[in-house]
Amino acid sequence: MSSVREAWGAGVINFDGLGVISYRFKVKKMKIIKDVIALRFKTSESEGVILHGEGQQGDYITLELRMAKLLMQINLGSNQYGSILGHTSVTTGSLLDDNHWHSVVIERYRRNVNFTLDRHTQHFRTNGEFDHLDLDYELSFGGMPYSGKPVGAGRKNFKGCMESINYNGDNITDLARRKKIDTSSFRNLSFSCVETHSFPVFFNATSFLQLPGRANHDTLSVSFQFRTWNPEGLLLFSNLDDGTLEVSLEDSKVGVHLNVTQETGNQRVDLSSGSGLNDGQWHAIRLVARENFAMLTIDGEEASAVRSTSPLTITTGGTYHLGGYFLQTLFPPSQRSFQGCMQAILLDDQPADMHAVEKGIMGAFENVSLDMCAIIDRCMPNHCEHGGRCKQTWDSFSCTCDGTGYTGATCHTSIYEPSCEAYKHRGRSSDTYWIDPDGSGPLGPFKVNCNMTEDKVWTTVMNNLPPKTAVTGSSRERRTVLQVNYSASMDQVTSITTSAEYCEQLISYSCRMSRLLNTPGETHLYSPPTREHITEGGRLFCSSQSQNVMCNSY
Template identity: 45%
Template sequence: GNISFSCLEPQVVPVTFLSSSSYLALPGPSGQDEVFVSFQFRTWNKEGLLLYSKLHRSSGGFLLYLSDGKVKINLHKPGKVLSDITAGAGLNNGQWHSVSVSVKRNRISVVVDNEVTSSAHASIPLQIYSGDVFYFGGCPSSGNISECNTSFGGFQGCMRLISIGNKAVDMISVQQNGFGNFSDLQIDLCGIRDRCLPNYCEHGGVCSQSWNSFYCNCANTGYKGATCHYPIYEQSCEAYKHRGNTSGFYNIDSDGSGPLGPFLVYCNMTDATWTVIQHNRTNLTRVKSANRENPHTVFFKYSASLDQLQATINHAEHCEQELAYHCKKSRLLDKPGGVPLSWWIGRTNETHTYWGGSLPAVQKCACGLEGRCIDSQHYCNCDADRDEWTNDTGFLSYKEHLPVTEIVITDTHRPNSEAAYQLGPLLCRGDRTFWNSASFNTETSYLHFPTFHGELSADVSFFFKTTASSGVFLENLGIQDFIRIELSSPSEVIFSFDVGNGPNEVIVQSLTSLNDNQWHYVKAERNVKEASLQIDRLPQRSHSAPPDGHIRLQLNSQLFVG
């Protein structure tokens, strides 16, 4: 039907305080025996001035401000704080929060988000009267308002629904210079940005933010740096040994700054450096009454995920795992080349019928490979099917099949038939990436690789030794962007790059020569917040990225090394 009347919703006009020097000055009812102000705000900053007003007939005033994400109100006279109360918590979460302040008849109150639990009240020792100007977000840099120049700085964020003395402020009138005064504001828009979306903190780092930037808390992640990109643990036991460490338990990060996290291993450094990775079933286990219809199946769970194990195995020069099968009238194969009666499963979930000391796809044990089984007609000692204990024991060393994840036994169901098995820990030695050296004998020598991919974050580390006074270690170019690491002089290394904000350099200078034909370590990292460079054990140097600049490193040529 026809609508004869309607109610207009009040227009909500937000205002953005763009910098710490922004302010909004609004007139108020001067000389009143009560003060009432309310508004809503949103911010990422823990600190900042929300409101200041000088009191009438007094040289004092009151401050409403954020401190550690809480609202505080401070009523003061020169040299004396009359009241200091706190309300709310976690108010710098980027959401809208309401706050109202009431000062009347020797009593001051502040309420946050209209909740009783987020309110505070206090008595004051004198009657106060309202001033004639209310400063929101900050104060003019000129003018004699010393009480407003606080250590916590101006407010950066948004406000709306400002009301003074129960009268709503018309921000459109303020914008048209018909009411109040302001500086460095954006009216009719809340320009706050969520700098944690997308989240550039890696490896589970917790993102927090302020008006200008974001920060990553890397605690308990196993990583460090501005975006939790760089691992705090070495990639292998070999790397720990190179640092001078001795045998013991260490966390290793097998893929470095990749997505896989660190895990605990034992590093045996008594002779060769062995990485020892344990599983949950290390004891000798006896088996009876198992057949094809009711097999004995055992699963092995390691102290690392299969992806972590695969990265460790791929990096190692050699891996092995001892598998012992003890038997009494318990066969592994019914006859040479016949149907297997027991088998094991590896990392890729494939079934294998060769046993310790043998080779893949030959369906033999070590004795069959070497021609020394107790019955020459069989390829495993246990296949002799004797009524006395014997064993087939040896190391599995084909890396692509390791580690053993499952064993299945089916031939212990006959009279006097029994078996026992024992699987040792996964053992790996060597680091294929640690000692993969190359020599560059002429000025035109180089290696080339596919384009370096590190749009948002990347790290490069290597050892070098030289007698040359300068030279490029590596370089990759784009249309405009580039990345380069070079020895610029006998005692200086430069990490230079451009991601669209102009060329930048991070420089490390050494007090001693770097071209002394000794090994020196270089580590360079670049992410959306900073770039860093470290040489040997010299202090790390870094260069901060501009807060709102380009962040993606876009390369398209080959990566040249040397």
Template identity: 25%
Template sequence: LELSRLAIDRDPKITLNGDLVFRCEDVAALDPVTFESPESYISLPKWNTKKTGSISFDFRTTEPSGLLLFSHGRPQGPKEQKPGRELKTDYFAMELLDGYLYLLIDMGSGKTKLKASNKKVNDGEWCHVDFQREGRKGSISVNSRSMPFMSPEGSEILDLDSDMYLGGLPETKSELILPPEVWTALLNYGYVGCVRDLFIDGKSRDVRRLAEIQSALGVSSFCTRELQKRCSSAPCSNGGLCKEGWNRYICDCTGTGYLGTNCEIEATVLSYDGSMYLKIIMPITMHTEAEDVALRFMSQRAYGLLMATTSKESADTLRLELDGGRVKLTVNLDCIRIDCSLSKGPETLFAGQKLNDNEWHTVKVVRRGKSLQLSVDNVTVEGQMTGAHTRLEFHNVETGIMTERRFIPVVPSNFIGHLQGLTFNGLPYLDQCKNGDISYCELNARFGMRHIIADPVTFRTKGSYLALATLQAYASMHLFFQFKTTTPDGLMLFNSGDGSDFIVVELVKGYVHYVFDLGNGPSLMKGNSDKPLNDNQWHNVVISRDSNNVHILKIDSRTVTQHTNGARNLDLKGELYIGGVGKSMYSSLPRLIASREGYKGCLASVDLNGRLPDLLADALHKVGDVEGGCGGPSTTCTEDSCHHQGVCLQLWEGFSCDCTMTTYGGPFCSDPGTTYIFGKGGALITFTWAPNERPSTRADRLAVGFSTQQKEAILVRVESTHGLGDFLQLHIDQGKVGVIFNVGTDDISIDEPAVIVNDGKYHVVRFTRSGGNATLQVDNHPVIERYPPGRQLTIFNSQAAIKIGGYDKGRPFQGQISGLYYNGLQVLKLAADNDPSVQVEGNLRLVGDSLSVLATDTTSATPLAVSDMSTTIMETTTTMATTTTRRPRSTSMRESISKPQSSDDILVASAECPSDDEDLEECEPGTGGELVLPIITVDSLEPPSIATHYPVIPPPPTLLSPLETTRESLILPPHPSCPPDQEDCGDPVEVSAFGSGEMTESDDEDFHNNNSPMVTDRTVLPPPPAAGEGGVHKPRPLPPFVPTTNPDQLHIPAGKKHNRDQVLLPPAPPSSRNTPGLTYPPNFPHVPTANPTASDDKNQPGAVEVIRESSSTTGMVVGIVAAAALCILILLYA
């Protein structure tokens, strides 16, 4: 038969496929391309294959897995994704998986997944692939070995609608519909290797030319195989495992605590205290048949949730948790709801033991269909799932706390400890959340390694104790708690039982004793600490007993083990006593128990066999003085009283911490400040002053904490009223921090060239300005000072807005910003409190405070029957703000400025005279005619020392005013103390008279009279300490002060309308009371600041700063004084 002639004649017995030309032509050689990384890909035009089609190409690689080709069609049925069902769509794919080539095709009537090669094809040699299809039938040949296939009965049309992707998928996959059967697509395995001679429907595709047109990253126009071993140079850092790839090395960083190509980037650590979580909310419902999970954890608790996928619609889950010191893997594929072949229920695997040792442990999970692998510290356990169903559905990936609980019969315990390096299908979610790379995570867990003290309580007397429900420890037991005390003896825990059974934990001469009786007589285990533990430091206690009667007592890092024979069960009855027992019970306690009184001190992080009780809320009854928190006995400032360079302020009844320039908060500057994560694309937080409240400042203070990997960005910018041009900007330039400002003369810049800040670590920047002089400090590095030459204007006039994030200037910041403080304003906290003065826009999210306050639009809380989980978790949803004004809150911005806790060295002026006073010839006085009482502060001549970690300016000497005011004649009203959760408060207030109408010849900084006290344009109102009764010091936390006058009266800017009926003079104290002086400098307590007002004469007294009043007010005061004097003279000589 002359087949070619019959074909030319279109004989009906001959079928033609592809683009055939019946003549001899020269075919140009097609250059190969190399995909150099898994992220590389090329987009091909849509494949209009319909009923017939063919594809052929050659590939070459040594890597085992990667996606070669993928395209999909339009979703079938309604656009909305039905609960429990993935979107159905036609698709076509070829992938390498573990060295084998697979064909995947679905024309709408069911999937076909065909293993196209009977041996591995990742041997580095060219492999030829030829695919042919006509209707439901077709074949695929690999190196001339053909394998036919037949799609399920039904559709014969392959309807593809998307581009055809070669070598991988784009990073933004939100528009793609990825079938669960295409494992490499969902595992994020891109192809690395060479491709050549691509023909689609008989037409050649010049992939090299396409790569050039698309500027495809990581695609090169040649193909060579390098014989040199890339791993020979040991490129992987920090213990990473090097593997050979196609002309590249691959660093496996699992278990190292590092990420990156060379394991050079330290992975983010999250700290959890039992009430904290991180939750990834997937943009779409996910369906997978293969997963790769890896994480590291450190914990002293034997129970707790590490990671879980959860679904809103089913019981589907892949969950990792600590269970009795082991890692437990649970995989549940809910077959009942979707009518699949029933499985026997959740599959479970266990690995590891005694993992609650406060050491880092590495966990890996690999699932491929029905096959499971669980590895803990390189020890692997394998399992096989029963049933035909292999599809996992999930909406969330959760850590720390399982919030989606509706289909879970037993909720795992909350996690206390640290997580690091969580990757799910190749995505490092913890780091992506921290860096703002993804916008669909919410969290209140804290970044960084933090010492975890969960739910502390204090037993203030030895007669105090709590009674809880019986300890459940029949067959085994895992107990954990932390304690801190200065008392050497005391009963910490006791539970009696049937017969002679009991358990006791006590402190004897500063050492922990564990006493128990299982029915064989009492036994005593003593902790082997190297010194007594009543040292006012936190200590960790782990007590465990397994089914083999092996008892372990671990105190901090020192362990004692004991094996007992005989009875194995601990049969406890009655109440579990914490902190002591009733006085009458001590005499009847079993022998070997030394305690005859209760425990006095703090307990925290109590874990009773996986149950985390709220000791105060769950107590059946409470006796004596037991309260939440742990303040400790110290009432005096010490070097470590305040954390993170907070300044300790000694008060009469204790001390408080000034956290203003730390970016932290809380009573001891140890709590993270309000934190926002700025995501990809940029975001902006804008605080705007009201037109009549815009301040003009001679000195500024700015502190902010952040972490980022950006080389260029603007963090904070403060701008003046439009047209004035004054500004202050904190930015990152080439990975280094700098500040530039202009207050009317020239741009003045200051930077820190020695510190790289775009390393993903948390950094704190502190900036101060006094006129044209400035200081800058990054973390604990030396302070940088800047003194510009020449005469400089000094006033930052009429500040209108604070802008955070740089979005409006085209240099958006991406990462987290925390605890921002500017001249008494905590803008991030105001944003979190929905202050009406703050607007937010862009990709922005707040790191949450607590899970209990989060709500959802779609579901309500579901009560739980599990006794140990008393708090119902609400389903939560993160909403991105896009150019919305925050809703008003109960406390206005004006109120927040007037409150003492948010006050600082802010010089406030009306907007009536917005320009520098140095340039003014005339300025109309303000309309305010109210009486502002001048207040002169009088301090003791020898102020106490300041406990701080870095140099500060010493407080100025004091003196009497020109009116000879004495401490007996006038005292400031007590200042309200900082609330415990206030991160920035307590600074003195500087009130400016600029704009009030007063004329000056020159700057007060440049004017000094050696013969008289210097009078400046501001008054400093320090928070005076309150005297305690009898001088007795009380332990922290401090009780709040009660002001004797309205605090608003102390903070009203000069020249600003504030009508009041009367002026309340503070009462004079008795002459015997000695008023302590300032314990911190009044201007810049945290960073040395250039002070042009300093006198050359060391004996010259410092400035007494008073409020300058308008001329109308001054006239009124003079008139009143004159009238009073005249009346006195008339009465004396009448």
């Protein structure tokens, strides 16, 4: 069932999932230092490219829906050696396929970006060292224009409505209405929002929805969409003429159990398909069963289809219970209830008339909410600290702290001691340990060597250089650079040095046939905290021996 909302003053464009608006630049190549992009969108789709632009040098900007979250990807430039990687990816929002209007604003000046969704702003800096966005030809809205490149493969165009589209001061919706930009890929460009009304049904742990099907039929066919956070739950149950049908979520998979009693004995067919179906996304189920055949398909994917050719005779009972079954029966379902939402229900190939159900003309229900899906994402924002992974059910969330170095309900408490001294006080001997100097603070744990002497404790931060590094052929024009990378960040190293009584970092040089330090103007030594530069005029053979950062305390 569809309804049309006429465009209001700001201008609405209906995207059909095929058409793309191309905003051509006035010059072939644009070197952009500042961007302001604003728009509003609404959709019932969880995937779709909202805008995209790219350049031949590898720069790009993309805004898209992915799993009903808003993903922005931007690259201001990477070099061919891979030492400068400009790709930056930021995700915001959740459950944005709710068919409600959402507002997006992207403000960029050089590498500084404000990314705002529905008045919630994330501030970030793009990776790399470049600050211009180099785009060629155009910026597209509603999808990625075909360019023959594989970069857009598998990405869907946006399907839904956009309004108030503005790019750096230009009103894109107004330009499209006045045919000042390219909209030729649309079969029928509409400036009204065509909304498909899916009429969802919301279930809690005490709900059920009873709907009629076809009775005494030799073919059973049901399909519907559902979304939930729970790994278990009863999706559908039906008393057949001579048995039962149960469709349930079992360990985040869909399980189908057909039990039929006949003169020859009990016939049972079990099917299972899918995985991770409690991710809060809409998933589609289709089940067909007839004589000696049953097939289950998830999300319309052929790869998900499971079939059975076991002996089976079907006679439908004519009534289906969705989301719950609480009646007494000889063969009750393994589960009784479901927490989540359903929509697009077809029973024996007949679409369920939910308006008739709402008016009490057909079917029956209890404790359900019609024409709404009251799902919320308890992991957005993520309350798990230090990289903990958030998991949720319909009623609660929990944090998985494995591999983070932290524990507790929200991964707040460090499992490591704050220093080598703390390990010594616990009676530990010299060894390699993980330490976390700021405990539950933002600095992560890191590995150090602890040398426990009788009166002092030495903490050593290791680096990645071998014991000796040979340097040959260096000159004023061609310097030799040795990069010293430590097993801790500078902030982590600082957390040790600020609390230590004494610290040292020793880098020694052994040279032969060289005027190192003897000829002013021809030899240069520069030693910042993290790297060593050695430049020598004339012949030079040096070996550089780098020791680690060492700090001690009593």
